[in-house]
Amino acid sequence: MNWTLVGASTIAAQYMIDAIRAVGGGKIRHVISGSADHAATYAKHHGIPFAGTDLDQALADPEVAAVYISSTNEKHFAQAMAAIRAGKHVLCEKPLAMTPQDAREMVLAAEAAGVVFATNHHLRCAGSHQAIRDVIKAGRIGRVLSLRIHHAVELPGNLQTWRINAAGSGGGVIPDITVHDADVVRFLTGEDPVRVTAMMAASGMGQGVEDSAMSVWALPSGAMVMSHESFTHPFAGTGIEVHGTEGSIFARDVMTQRPIGSVELVTGAGRDAVPFPDHNLYEYGVRRFVEATRGQGTPAATGWDGVHSLTIALAVREAAETGQTVTIASPGAA
Numbered sequence: 001m002n003w004t005l006v007g008a009s010t011i012a013a014q015y016m017i018d019a020i021r022a023v024g025g026g027k028i029r030h031v032i033s034g035s036a037d038h039a040a041t042y043a044k045h046h047g048i049p050f051a052g053t054d055l056d057q058a059l060a061d062p063e064v065a066a067v068y069i070s071s072t073n074e075k076h077f078a079q080a081m082a083a084i085r086a087g088k089h090v091l092c093e094k095p096l097a098m099t100p101q102d103a104r105e106m107v108l109a110a111e112a113a114g115v116v117f118a119t120n121h122h123l124r125c126a127g128s129h130q131a132i133r134d135v136i137k138a139g140r141i142g143r144v145l146s147l148r149i150h151h152a153v154e155l156p157g158n159l160q161t162w163r164i165n166a167a168g169s170g171g172g173v174i175p176d177i178t179v180h181d182a183d184v185v186r187f188l189t190g191e192d193p194v195r196v197t198a199m200m201a202a203s204g205m206g207q208g209v210e211d212s213a214m215s216v217w218a219l220p221s222g223a224m225v226m227s228h229e230s231f232t233h234p235f236a237g238t239g240i241e242v243h244g245t246e247g248s249i250f251a252r253d254v255m256t257q258r259p260i261g262s263v264e265l266v267t268g269a270g271r272d273a274v275p276f277p278d279h280n281l282y283e284y285g286v287r288r289f290v291e292a293t294r295g296q297g298t299p300a301a302t303g304w305d306g307v308h309s310l311t312i313a314l315a316v317r318e319a320a321e322t323g324q325t326v327t328i329a330s331p332g333a334a
């Protein structure tokens with residue numbers, strides 16, 4: 001499959017270019033950036049034949065079937081809509097858009113155009129997360145009572161740009177990390193939170209945007225979620241705990257881009273390591289996307305998954321801004 005990259009980004013350079021090329025002989029033909037110089041340098045470095053600033057020109061290339069969008073968040077909507085209009089399949093970075101309404105419009109447009117539209121939520125592609133879900137689904141912890149999400153990290157220096165100072169580009173830890181945690185909770189439990197309460201702070205890095213957030217979510221089953229995201233915690237480590245009536249799951253270092261970490265199941269019978277496959281998260285996501293474009297299955301995270309995760313993340317921000325508990329209305333299909 002031939003691809004166009006929209007956004008000459010770090011995530012594409014670090015993970016997605018390799019992932020695209022690793023799946024079924026995928027080739028990248030174009031990279032589009034807001035800066036011609038940046039696009040040219042990036043293309044040369046990554047061996048991409050065409051570089052430029054004209055998205056419509058790249059979209060007119062009939063050889064290209066798929067577009068990967070990893071520009072800053074405020075650009076996703078217009079770029080995705082242009083790609084959909086051009087009949088391309090779209091793999092879009094999270095958060096899909098600046099508002100759930102825009103995200104919904106993107107997904108509906110893709111459905112109307114008959115193209116595949118997916119969200120690049122990588123965590124549900126991890127073997128560790130899939131193993132946790134399997135343990136829950138198999139009933140090994142009984143009825144789920146609560147989840148604790150530990151996702152307070154230190155934002156690497158090279159990413160301390162728009163994320164920490166540009167609200168208009170979608171900066172802030174809530175659109176950046178809470179959106180992933182929302183997807184993780186949905187993936188693990190199969191439930192959509194219905195109410196959230198939250199606080200947020202700028203704790204040393206955020207300039208006009210939050211760099212830390214803590215929130216509590218209610219799931220329809222009655223289970224509760226406690227979620228913590230930050231850009232300012234160098235040594236906190238990441239993890240998920242899922243506690244049930246018959247057991248608890250402790251997963252350490254699993255909120256990450258690499259297939260690392262550990263998962264343990266604790267029940268009355270004792271404490272056991274839960275094995276999981278260590279496949280590349282991003283290759284897994286690209287593979288599921290490519291298969292979906294061939295009519296085989298669905299993307300790992302669909303467009304609707306991206307609509308839901310954004311809806312939840314922005315409800316967390318609204319709850320933190322207002323000090324009120326926010327009720328989350330379903331934004332549409334699951």
Ligand code: NDP
Binds near residue numbers: 072
């Ligand atoms: P970057 O800051 O690396 O890149 C974002 C944009 O900034 C680029 O697309 C580019 O704009 C511009 N840019 C970056 N470097 C330069 C430069 N040297 N000169 C000129 N312009 C530059 O962002 P990330 O890669 O961290 O994030 C991009 C998107 O991917 C975001 O939506 C983010 O939320 C998402 N993301 C997802 C992850 C995941 O695991 N799913 C992980 C990390 C990010 P232009 O578009 O004009 O080329």
